[in-house]
Amino acid sequence: xxxxxxxxxxxxxxxxxxxxxxxxxxxxxxxxxxxxxxxxxxxxxxxxxxxxxxxxxxxxxxxxxxxxxxxxxxxxxxxxxxxxxxxxxxxxxxxxxxxxxxxxxxxxxxxxxxxxxxxxxxxxxxxxxxxxxxxxxxxxxxx
Numbered sequence: 001x002x003x004x005x006x007x008x009x010x011x012x013x014x015x016x017x018x019x020x021x022x023x024x025x026x027x028x029x030x031x032x033x034x035x036x037x038x039x040x041x042x043x044x045x046x047x048x049x050x051x052x053x054x055x056x057x058x059x060x061x062x063x064x065x066x067x068x069x070x071x072x073x074x075x076x077x078x079x080x081x082x083x084x085x086x087x088x089x090x091x092x093x094x095x096x097x098x099x100x101x102x103x104x105x106x107x108x109x110x111x112x113x114x115x116x117x118x119x120x121x122x123x124x125x126x127x128x129x130x131x132x133x134x135x136x137x138x139x140x141x142x143x
Contacts, residue, residue: 024118025051025063031128037135046111048102059135060106060113062099070096071117112138 020042029052032039039061040053052061066077070092081088106113114134120127 020051022063022065024065024116024121027121027124028052028061028063028116028127028131031124032131032135035128035132046109047105048099050106050113054135057135057138058111060111061131061134062113062115064099064115064117066118068092068095069099069117071119075117075119077119 029039029041032052037054040055042049042051043053046053046060048062050060051063054060064071066075067079071078080092103113103115112134114131116127116131
């Protein structure tokens with residue numbers, strides 16, 4: 001399939017894709033804030049610039065878009081584009097490899113990490129239950 005946009009138009013559209021403050025991320029931030037949780041955003045000192053950082057708990061939450069982070073074959077939002085397949089395969093596999101490396105680095109630094117997928121937000125109550133469990137585990141321990 002031929003791209004109907006010029007390279008300049010395609011570049012402009014791709015540049016507008018947000019990497020932070022996405023709707024899924026904002027919905028999780030709002031829900032956690034309403035429940036009294038406070039966090040830092042996109043800490044550049046940490047590998048991968050995590051979406052939400054809870055320093056006192058040594059916990060991190062990433063909110064991944066299913067397409068950009070290749071959620072998996074079962075996820076309808078993670079379908080591989082049909083055009084320019086070689087480009088997209090390399091791009092998205094590179095994202096997946098980078099994600100795995102960053103998670104490993106954070107674990108080695110003593111951080112506990114939870115990834116929330118965009119498609120999971122269809123059942124926000126389930127996601128919030130998972131987040132509460134994750135954020136409150138080990139809460140009684142002082143480090």
